[in-house]
Amino acid sequence: MRRLAIPVLSLSLLVGCASQEASDPSPAKTSAAAPEPRPDTSSPGTSPGKYDYTFRLPIAVYSYTDAEYEVIRSAEQVLARDCMKGFGLTYRLPKSPAPVDAQDRRYGITDMAGAQRYGYRMPPLPDAPKAKLTQDQIEVLYGKRSLDNGADDGAKLEYRGKEVPEHGCLGKAVLDFRKPYEYREGSAAASRISGDSYEASLSDPKVQAAFGKWSSCMQQKGYDYPSPMDAIESPSFSKGKVSAKEKETAMADVACKRSTGLLETWFKAEAAIQKDMIKKDVTLLRKLDELHEEKLSAARKILADA
Secondary structure, three states: OEOOOEOOOEOHHHHHHHOOOOOOOOHHHOOOOOOOOOOOOOOOOOOOOOOOHHHHOHHHHHOOEHHHHHHHHHHHHHHHHHHHHOOOOOOOOOOOOOOOOOOOOEOEOOOHHHHHHHOOOOOOOOOOOOOOOOHHHHHHHHHHHHOOOOOOOOOOOEEOOEEOOOOHHHHHHHHHHHHHHOOHHHHHHHHHHHHHHHHHHOOOHHHHHHHHHHHHHHHHOOOOOOOHHHHHOOHHHOOOOOOHHHHHHHHHHHHHHHHHOHHHHHHHHHHHHHHHHHHHOHHHHHHHHHHHHHHHHHHHHHHHHO
């Protein structure tokens, strides 16, 4: 599954994902057309599901899959381990976090099981595996971030007479590895398209008509909301414990989205908008895609040599 920004929540994910893309120019990338999505065959069960609209949008080509993120994360951990060796310290690479089903909220809530259990709230994330580290390992791995708030920020952090990187071995590994593949212009273009296409889709005539059908469906169930955004943004559904009313409203919301065809209508409208936007920035996005592949290739080489 690809990670992409969800305008309803945040654009930060896409900025992170899209700033690194990739290599090996192929004939398909020499035309004015945008690159085709790369199939993610590195791990099972990563294909977008029927209701994972964010990850099926055209701009998702320029983000990383979960499997690709794991390759990059693992490579950065290897570099951090090698840095720790330079200080005479061991560092056992942490276990990969358990895979989590993506919660796609681009068009509001779409998961009936989630609505029944959590209402409009996001399901809790499982605890990430934690490595057992000594105080020396913590200070060298995380650098000044590991120090107490009262520590002198201007002072150098040393371990056995050797200066520790300001951000520690892990911070240095991450920053040094990512720097050659940064491309702010391309990242900004991908992020802008993700946000602007969503905003533009809200005024699309077909989407507006679908909102009307959804609202009528909700009224028949006893709820008065002009659009799905009004329902999910209700203040009473973001504070305190999840109430029975919230769960019932969320389930009605999902049921009406499905029965009226709102989700597919909205997705098709935004996908068309994105395709037009992508054409205008295809040069930036193609370079972003090339850097993405270069970074993944470098990460795989680090893991192969580890």
